[in-house]
Amino acid sequence: MTVPHFPAPGSTDIALSVRSHERVGERRVDEAWLAATWPEPTTRIVPVAVTRFPVTADGAAVRWHTAEELPAEGLRIFLGVSDGVAYFALVLAQPTDEGRWTTLREVVHTVSKPDAGLMVHAVALAEWHASHRFCPRCGGALRSTAAGHVLVCEECARQQFPRSDPAVIMMVTDESGDRALLGRQAAWPAGRFSTLAGFVDPGESLEEAVVREVAEEVGVQVTDVTYFGNQPWPFPQSLMVGFFARATTTEINVDQDEIEDARWFTREQMRAQAEDGTLVLPGGISISRSLVEAWYGGPLPGSW
Numbered sequence: 146m147t148v149p150h151f152p153a154p155g156s157t158d159i160a161l162s163v164r165s166h167e168r169v170g171e172r173r174v175d176e177a178w179l180a181a182t183w184p185e186p187t188t189r190i191v192p193v194a195v196t197r198f199p200v201t202a203d204g205a206a207v208r209w210h211t212a213e214e215l216p217a218e219g220l221r222i223f224l225g226v227s228d229g230v231a232y233f234a235l236v237l238a239q240p241t242d243e244g245r246w247t248t249l250r251e252v253v254h255t256v257s258k259p260d261a262g263l264m265v266h267a268v269a270l271a272e273w274h275a276s277h278r279f280c281p282r283c284g285g286a287l288r289s290t291a292a293g294h295v296l297v298c299e300e301c302a303r304q305q306f307p308r309s310d311p312a313v314i315m316m317v318t319d320e321s322g323d324r325a326l327l328g329r330q331a332a333w334p335a336g337r338f339s340t341l342a343g344f345v346d347p348g349e350s351l352e353e354a355v356v357r358e359v360a361e362e363v364g365v366q367v368t369d370v371t372y373f374g375n376q377p378w379p380f381p382q383s384l385m386v387g388f389f390a391r392a393t394t395t396e397i398n399v400d401q402d403e404i405e406d407a408r409w410f411t412r413e414q415m416r417a418q419a420e421d422g423t424l425v426l427p428g429g430i431s432i433s434r435s436l437v438e439a440w441y442g443g444p445l446p447g448s449w
């Protein structure tokens with residue numbers, strides 16, 4: 146039995162998991178500091194209309210604002226500090242100007258890494274506020290505290306915190322490590338393939354979820370589940386945890402529910418098909434791409 150050589154955890158950069166700002170949690174409850182910092186001309190604020198925010202025309206940067214350029218009302222979220230500059234989001238019902246407003250999903254491949262890291266934080270909280278209007282225990286009204294990071298029930302005082310839903314995403318290789326397993330969903334454009342992925346069940350470990358999801362989706366048994374890295378994926382609130390796993394069986398039986406087709410690829414097949422366009426690999430910002438290229442051993446052409 147040959148054990149494939151998996152890359153060491155942390156050896157590959159994973160986009161969106163960059164550390165873009167210091168979150169300085171103690172400032173979230175420092176009302177005097179927050180009130181004094183908000184109107185400072187150096188403070189940078191991004192207005193967010195649920196999921197949409199202003200960007201430059203080419204989508205390469207967020208259009209940051211100062212407090213005096215923005216409405217006085219709206220929920221203020223303190224994101225953190227970077228290079229001595231304080232960053233906030235202001236949650237609004239509507240865009241405030243005629244310039245380009247977009248979603249993170251639309252610009253995730255073009256926006257600068259520091260802005261992407263800040264917007265992952267901002268949009269995750271804006272979406273959380275939009276979808277959590279009432280207390281889940283008593284139905285009471287909720288009040289935002291901790292600069293947007295905690296919701297407190299006005300009736301029963303129960304606190305709610307933002308959630309991240311763990312999902313596993315895995316690069317499955319055969320016994321030799323020479324072939325990798327990719328699958329595709331029926332709704333995807335022709336040729337698009339990606340690593341398998343799925344949500345973690347309640348009470349289930351990450352490693353168990355990898356084994357179960359691969360068996361359910363493609364009928365392949367895996368072992369040697371090895372951690373790779375992780376990435377926030379705020380669409381709307383996932384944390385993608387990446388693994389390598391070694392298959393002990395190779396016969397594929399797709400479930401035809403989540404997965405329509407799955408195939409084994411050698412490195413040569415993957416490169417040739419990615420070059421001629423018959424295989425379309427995941428985008429550069431996704432941990433799926435990082436997993437594929439970590440196994441392949443370098444960059445591959447094309448993406449969606």
Ligand SMILES: [Zn+2]
Nearest residue numbers: 280283298301
């Ligand atoms: Zn309540």
